[in-house]
Amino acid sequence: MAALTRRQYLAGLAATGLALPGGMARAAPARVVCLEWTSAELVVSLGLSPLAVGDTRGYGDWVQGPALPQATIDLGSRSEPNLELLRELRPDLIVGAYGYGLDENSFTRLAPTFNVPFYSGKAPPYAQAQQVTLQLGDMLGRRTEAENLVGRTEASIAQARARLERA
Numbered sequence: 367m368a369a370l371t372r373r374q375y376l377a378g379l380a381a382t383g384l385a386l387p388g389g390m391a392r393a394a395p396a397r398v399v400c401l402e403w404t405s406a407e408l409v410v411s412l413g414l415s416p417l418a419v420g421d422t423r424g425y426g427d428w429v430q431g432p433a434l435p436q437a438t439i440d441l442g443s444r445s446e447p448n449l450e451l452l453r454e455l456r457p458d459l460i461v462g463a464y465g466y467g468l469d470e471n472s473f474t475r476l477a478p479t480f481n482v483p484f485y486s487g488k489a490p491p492y493a494q495a496q497q498v499t500l501q502l503g504d505m506l507g508r509r510t511e512a513e514n515l516v517g518r519t520e521a522s523i524a525q526a527r528a529r530l531e532r533a
Contacts, residue, residue: 395506399460403428405462406429408498409502410432410434418441452473459505460476
């Protein structure tokens with residue numbers, strides 16, 4: 367029997383999906399924490415219940431929907447989340463909009479992070495929101511839900527546009 371060359375061995379590994387960690391299936395994060403309301407709205411809109419959210423009381427006062435599940439833990443202030451509690455919760459993923467004072471690097475040592483940069487200036491905000499929604503949907507194993515959310519939003523905007531044109 368002839369010995370395998372390095373190239374043949376690597377080709378075989380690649381064909382089975384084992385050559386790189388990126389080719390391996392990963393479980394969707396189960397313990398998702400949202401540092402602020404934008405990320406919480408998005409996660410709940412994708413059909414997930416965040417383990418914890420910054421300032422849950424304020425969310426209920428200021429965000430029209432979707433509502434947070436009652437079991438959602440309050441992380442404290444959105445601008446200064448309780449890091450000790452966050453560490454104790456051992457999240458699989460920390461989601462936040464870091465552009466308003468939170469430093470993403472402060473959280474990467476606790477868990478993987480995902481930034482919700484709807485207002486980065488790199489693209490029109492609405493297009494960026496759509497892209498971020500789909501990216502987070504992929505990350506959470508909720509691609510179909512993300513596509514449906516984008517589609518419902520598009521339909522709602524089209525209906526509003528039609529009403530305005532008739533007015």
